[in-house]
Structure formats: C-alpha cells, structure tokens
Amino acid sequence: MPAKDLNQGVPDVPYFTPQHLQSPGTPFPTAQNVPTLFKPLTIRGKTLRNRILVAPMCQYSTAGRGADIGSLTDYHVATLGHYALKGSSLVFVEATGVQFNGRISPHCPGLWSDAQIPALRRVSDFIKSQGALSGIQLAHAGRKASTAPPWLSSRDKKVSMRCSKESGGWGDNVVGPMGGKQWSWDGKGNDEEGGFWEPRQLSEQDIQELVRDWASAAERAVKAGIDVIEIHAAHGYLFHQFLSPVTNQRKDQYGGSFENRTRILVDTIRAIRAKIPDSMPLFLRISSTEWMEDTDLGKDFGSWDVESSIRLAKLLPALGVDLLDVSSGGNHPAQRINMFDSKDYQTRIAARIRSELRKEGLDLLIGAVGLITEAEQARDIVEEGGAATKLNGNGDAGVAEEARAAVKMTEGKEAMADVILVARQFMREPEWVLRIAWRLGVDVSWPNQFLRVRFPKL
Structure with a gap:
C-alpha cells in the first residue's frame, strides 16, 4: 500500500x-507522571525540550x-550531532577561543575570525535539525x-605539556592577570620539567581589547546560527584567574577588591549582551x-x-545572564578536594546558590554539573521535593564509584x-537521555531511524 505521507x-x-x-527525548502526550527532568523549559526566546544539556567537552580535534x-x-558533526x-x-560546542592565543591547545576551536563561521554553522544546523538547541562556550585559556592534547601529555606521564611554535603553539604570547615564572600554572615556568608557559601580564589596553574580542566572537556565533552562548569563567582559565585573589594580585582597576577582580567579567557580559x-x-x-580555603595560599x-x-x-540577573552553570576547581594545583569523598560537591553547592537567590527574589536559573550518571x-x-535515589548496580567500578558519590548529593526538599549539564556520561552513552527516560518509566520519542530498536516498556 503506498505511503500517504512523504518523508519530509x-x-x-x-x-x-x-x-x-x-x-x-520528549514525552508523548499520553505519558503519565512526567518528571520535571522531561518537561520543557523556555529561556528568553528559546525552549529546551527537556532539562538535560550536553556540557562543553574539549576534544582537541581542529586543525x-x-x-x-x-x-x-x-x-x-558526528559527535555533537549524535547527542542531539x-x-x-x-x-x-566545547571551549572556543575568542582570540588566537586563547585556546587551550593548538587543536581547540576558535571564533576570532569570520572564516570560522561556516564550519560552526554546519555543526549548529545539524544539531538544530534534530530538535535540540545549539550552544557554544566562548573562552580564553x-x-x-x-598546551598539547592530553593524550600526548599522558603518553609522557605529564599533567600537561607545552606546545612549541614548531607544534603550533605560542609560548611567547601566553597571557594572564599576572606575569612571570611564578604565575605559570605549575609554578615551573619555562623550565625543562614544566608543563605550562610563563604568562605575560595583560595591560589595561589588552584587557579592553579582549572584552571587544569576546563581543565580536559572540556576534559571529549569532551569524553561525547558535542558539545559546555560555561564557567560560571556570576551571582556572582566564576569567577564573582574574576572579581569584590567589592568581590576581594586580594593583590596578582589575585587581584587589571583589569589584575590581570581577570587572573584566562584568564588562564582558555587558559587551556580549549588547551585541x-x-x-x-x-x-x-x-x-x-x-x-583553596585550607591551603597556605588561600589563608594568605x-x-x-x-x-x-x-x-x-x-x-547576574541585572546584567542579562539567564543561567549560572555551577562547576568548581581547576585554578591551582594546590587545591584540596577529593570529589569522591566530598559531601559538598558541585550539586549541593548549586543548590545553595539557588536557594540564596530565591530568598532575595532574584530570577536566575541554575545548572548542576559533575558526577551525574544515574537516572534517579x-x-x-x-525535582521539587526530591525522591529516594538508588543505584542499579550496573557498570564498571569507576562509574559505580562516581554514582555512589553522586547519589548522596540529591537529598533535600527543594530542587x-x-x-543538569552532563559530559562524561554522554561520551560513555550517547543515548543516555533515552536510557534514563526508560529507567524512569517515561515514554519519550526516539529518532525515526531508531524506532525499531526502542527499549521495551518497563
């Protein structure tokens, strides 16, 4: 019998x-007792089809x-498109340099040039064609x-490995709030055993140019059809370096007080929002x-x-930021945290920030990230009210350890x-959204091409 409808x-x-x-990833209209996790969320002019986001993940895979x-x-297209x-x-899209020297490695993406727009649009187009929103994390390292891609560093048993000009690096143009050997990430500077370059201190003029370059990169993202922009101010990269009094001891308008240390970030948010x-x-x-609170540096x-x-x-709400993505760490090798033993890891911190904002009636969405592996x-x-969590007992020992640490963090009455923003679990299971929907008993749609292999109803 001929098909009545064309394959549109x-x-x-x-x-x-x-x-x-x-x-x-969206529930069918007949689905019952749909948890908040699978309900849509509208932010400004864009609507998420559920509350599960793919966090930026560095892949070190561009020219x-x-x-x-x-x-x-x-x-x-193959990796990010599959998640969509x-x-x-x-x-x-992973951390994307707003300047040539802002990439973590020579093989990280950038958006400092109009020439980089078409390739980004191609990826964005495919993500959106599958019903997801496309986002980009703009960054400066x-x-x-x-530094080299981590598989090269790990091969030589180093935390990191500097990239020379011969391998595409720019050791003479690594920058930071402070300059000199002691301000390299590992404190070893350009010594033979060091893994990071000595930074050059940014001038006030450099900083103002940097703010303009962030805004220009945001404009390019818009031209590429990106739906959401995230500013990366975490994990010891440039903005985090400015925020921290451990790594920012400047004496000008960009250092010292809280207002001064946050100035470059606030200026950048305003510049991007205006564009x-x-x-x-x-x-x-x-x-x-x-x-760093319990370290000598933190105490000093x-x-x-x-x-x-x-x-x-x-x-942030007054500045035009819609969501705060709550992570932690990465700014100094002396940090003291064992994520598997901590009872106050990122999810609980996210909850505390969310609660404090709501006490003052401030409208800012909060994203939780880190060790999220289990459906419940x-x-x-x-979910408002929470629920009892339990493990399914499957998976290898490493995943199980993460899960055991993580499920302890979901206790409480308020959402x-x-x-949620998930990274590593998507690398393990690109179909994670579909699997956890099945585990939770939520009847969600699958891609047309995969309907014949849907999980059976529980």
Missing part, C-alpha cells in the same frame, strides 16, 4: 535530513594551522594556553569554589569560594537546580 525533510537546512515524527585553523570539522539525535535538549539578540539566552560557567591571600560565587550570582539522581536534582 527538515526545512531551512542545506541538505536533506528527515523531520522526526516527534522531537527525540592547528593553515586555512582551517580553529574550524570545526565532520568529527564535530538521541534527545539531549542543548548541545554545547589565559595562563593554561598553548546579541534579546531573545538569545546567555549562560555563565564558574568554578563556585577553587578549593583569600580565595574564590562559595560566598564569592553567591555574591557574583546576585549581580538526574531526576531528583531538578537543587533547574537543569
């Missing part, structure tokens, strides 16, 4: 890809030199720049604590801690966050 293609995409019967330097490739195909609501559409959501990722100079993050978070745990993080 997604409109406004420069190639054919089938229109899904229903957006993957390090030549005409295609910093441009995304088919590798990114399998139901995640927002897929972020600061003193952690010009992007009002309908475009703006996220900010921070390290909510750098875990102070550190960026949860109280600092709460103070910053209270400024993911559900309970964003801990508004969305």
Whole structure:
C-alpha cells in the first residue's frame, strides 16, 4: 500500500535530513507522571525540550594551522550531532577561543575570525535539525594556553605539556592577570620539567581589547546560527584567574577588591549582551569554589569560594545572564578536594546558590554539573521535593564509584537546580537521555531511524 505521507525533510537546512515524527527525548502526550527532568523549559526566546544539556567537552580535534585553523570539522558533526539525535535538549560546542592565543591547545576551536563561521554553522544546523538547541562556550585559556592534547601529555606521564611554535603553539604570547615564572600554572615556568608557559601580564589596553574580542566572537556565533552562548569563567582559565585573589594580585582597576577582580567579567557580559539578540539566552560557567580555603595560599591571600560565587550570582540577573552553570576547581594545583569523598560537591553547592537567590527574589536559573550518571539522581536534582535515589548496580567500578558519590548529593526538599549539564556520561552513552527516560518509566520519542530498536516498556 503506498505511503500517504512523504518523508519530509527538515526545512531551512542545506541538505536533506528527515523531520522526526516527534522531537527525540520528549514525552508523548499520553505519558503519565512526567518528571520535571522531561518537561520543557523556555529561556528568553528559546525552549529546551527537556532539562538535560550536553556540557562543553574539549576534544582537541581542529586543525592547528593553515586555512582551517580553529574550524570545526565532520568529527564535530558526528559527535555533537549524535547527542542531539538521541534527545539531549542543548548541545554545547566545547571551549572556543575568542582570540588566537586563547585556546587551550593548538587543536581547540576558535571564533576570532569570520572564516570560522561556516564550519560552526554546519555543526549548529545539524544539531538544530534534530530538535535540540545549539550552544557554544566562548573562552580564553589565559595562563593554561598553548598546551598539547592530553593524550600526548599522558603518553609522557605529564599533567600537561607545552606546545612549541614548531607544534603550533605560542609560548611567547601566553597571557594572564599576572606575569612571570611564578604565575605559570605549575609554578615551573619555562623550565625543562614544566608543563605550562610563563604568562605575560595583560595591560589595561589588552584587557579592553579582549572584552571587544569576546563581543565580536559572540556576534559571529549569532551569524553561525547558535542558539545559546555560555561564557567560560571556570576551571582556572582566564576569567577564573582574574576572579581569584590567589592568581590576581594586580594593583590596578582589575585587581584587589571583589569589584575590581570581577570587572573584566562584568564588562564582558555587558559587551556580549549588547551585541546579541534579546531573545538569545546567555549562560555563565564558574568554578563556585577553587578549593583553596585550607591551603597556605588561600589563608594568605583569600580565595574564590562559595560566598564569592553567591555574591557574583546576585549581580547576574541585572546584567542579562539567564543561567549560572555551577562547576568548581581547576585554578591551582594546590587545591584540596577529593570529589569522591566530598559531601559538598558541585550539586549541593548549586543548590545553595539557588536557594540564596530565591530568598532575595532574584530570577536566575541554575545548572548542576559533575558526577551525574544515574537516572534517579538526574531526576531528583531538578525535582521539587526530591525522591529516594538508588543505584542499579550496573557498570564498571569507576562509574559505580562516581554514582555512589553522586547519589548522596540529591537529598533535600527543594530542587537543587533547574537543569543538569552532563559530559562524561554522554561520551560513555550517547543515548543516555533515552536510557534514563526508560529507567524512569517515561515514554519519550526516539529518532525515526531508531524506532525499531526502542527499549521495551518497563
């Protein structure tokens, strides 16, 4: 019998890809008792089809030199596109340098040139054709720049390995709030055993140019069809370096007081917000604590801690930030945290920040990230009232250890966050959204091409 309906293609995409019967990862209208995790969320002019986001994950897979330097490739269509195909609501392109010297490695993406727009648009188009939103994390690595991809460093048993000019690096143009050997990330500077370059101190003029370059990169993201922009101010990269009194001991308007240390970030938020559409959501990722409170450096100079993050978070709604993505650590090798033993890891910190904002009636969404591996745990993080969590007992020892540590963090009566951002678990299981929906008994749509292999109903 002839088909009554044609296999319709997604409109406004420069190639054919089938229109899904229903957006993957969304519950069917007949689904009962749908948890918040699988309910849509509208932020400004964009709507997430569920509350499960793919966090930015560095892949070190773009060309390090030549005409295609910093441009995304088919590798990114294959990996990021697959997360979108399998139901995640927002897929972020990894940390993307706003300047040539702002990349972590020569093989990280960039958006400092109009030449990089078409490749980004191709990735964004495919993500959106599968019903997800496309996002990009704009970044500058600061003193952690010009290093090798980690598989090369691990081969030589190093934490990091400097990239020379011969391998595409820029050791003479690594920058930070402070300059000189002692301000390299590992404190070893350009010595033979060091893994990071000595940074050059940014001048006030450099900083003002940097703010303009962030805004220009945001404009390029808009031209590439990106739906959401995230500013990366976590994990010891440039903005985190400015926020922390451990790594920022400047004596000018960009150092010293809280207001001065946050100035470059605040100026950048304003510059970006002025260049992007009002309908475009703006996220900010921070390290909510750098875990330096109990170190000698932290005691001598102070550190960026949860109280600092709460103070910053209270400024964000007025600046036009819509969501705070709460991570932690990465600014100094002396940090003291064991994520598997901690009872106050990132999810609980996210909940504390969210609670403090709501006490003052401030409208800022909160994203939780880190060690989110289990269906019940993911559900309970964003569910008002919480629920009992338990492990399914499956998986290898490493995953089980993460899960055991993580499920302890979902206790409480209020929702801990508004969305979850997941990274490593998607690398293990690109179909994670579909699997946890099945585990929770939520009847969600699958991609057209995968309907014949849907999990059976529980």
